[in-house]
Amino acid sequence: KAGVTQTPRYLIKTRGQQVTLSCSPISGHRSVSWYQQTPGQGLQFLFEYFSETQRNKGNFPGRFSGRQFSNSRSEMNVSTLELGDSALYLCASSLSGSSGTEAFFGQGTRLTVV
Amino acid sequence: QQQVKQSPQSLIVQKGGISIINCAYENTAFDYFPWYQQFPGKGPALLIAIRPDVSEKKEGRFTISFNKSAKQFSLHIMDSQPGDSATYFCAASEWYSSASKIIFGSGTRLSIRP
Numbered sequence: 001k002a003g004v005t006q007t008p009r010y011l012i013k014t015r016g017q018q019v020t021l022s023c024s025p026i027s028g029h030r031s032v033s034w035y036q037q038t039p040g041q042g043l044q045f046l047f048e049y050f051s052e053t054q055r056n057k058g059n060f061p062g063r064f065s066g067r068q069f070s071n072s073r074s075e076m077n078v079s080t081l082e083l084g085d086s087a088l089y090l091c092a093s094s095l096s097g098s099s100g101t102e103a104f105f106g107q108g109t110r111l112t113v114v
Numbered sequence: 115q116q117q118v119k120q121s122p123q124s125l126i127v128q129k130g131g132i133s134i135i136n137c138a139y140e141n142t143a144f145d146y147f148p149w150y151q152q153f154p155g156k157g158p159a160l161l162i163a164i165r166p167d168v169s170e171k172k173e174g175r176f177t178i179s180f181n182k183s184a185k186q187f188s189l190h191i192m193d194s195q196p197g198d199s200a201t202y203f204c205a206a207s208e209w210y211s212s213a214s215k216i217i218f219g220s221g222t223r224l225s226i227r228p
Contacts, residue, residue, distance in 0.1 A: 100207075
């Protein structure tokens with residue numbers, strides 16, 4: 001059974017650009033969550049999608065957005081990139097997203113903004 | 115607002131010793147407390163989890179102790195091995211409005227000395 005796949009693994013962008021990250025969840029999983037991991041702030045919740053609908057959102061500016069497709073694959077977009085957006089972006093999938101349901105993480109996309 | 119506080123930030127333990135990581139939470143609505151293990155270049159992976167109606171859960175060398183009244187929980191790794199060297203995150207989540215998100219602690223970098 002394939003795990004959570006995130007692409008690309010590494011990305012270098014310039015300030016002001018926008019970026020799109022992709023996440024393919026485990027087959028059958030309908031919930032996809034995104035997290036930002038930085039040395040200073042740790043792991044922070046960005047948002048969660050379930051059946052193509054955003055169910056929950058963390059405390060990030062509107063430059064961070066996402067969507068989920070009918071096959072549960074998800075994309076995350078960051079517009080007008082800032083240096084502080086440099087981070088490891090992690091995607092997690094679970095069957096339902098309910099508390100107590102195991103969340104499986106991908107290896108992440110390492111974004112560097114220069 | 116840091117809802118899950120984790121300590122210590124780093125920990126060095128001799129092979130065969132006991133590794134202990136502590137966490138405290140504030141939100142009494144949390145109903146699921148997982149621990150994640152993360153190796154460099156990988157996403158976090160679920161290690162063991164507990165619900166607040168249980169005071170202890172053991173899986174192999176890993177044990178969670180949970181004190182609901184004190185709002186504290188801890189991870190004990192018995193007979194620690196070099197392969198246990200990783201970063202450990204405690205976490206908490208709650209189910210509300212048909213959605214959930216995982217709140218992570220700041221992480222503990224564990225090194226097991228041979």
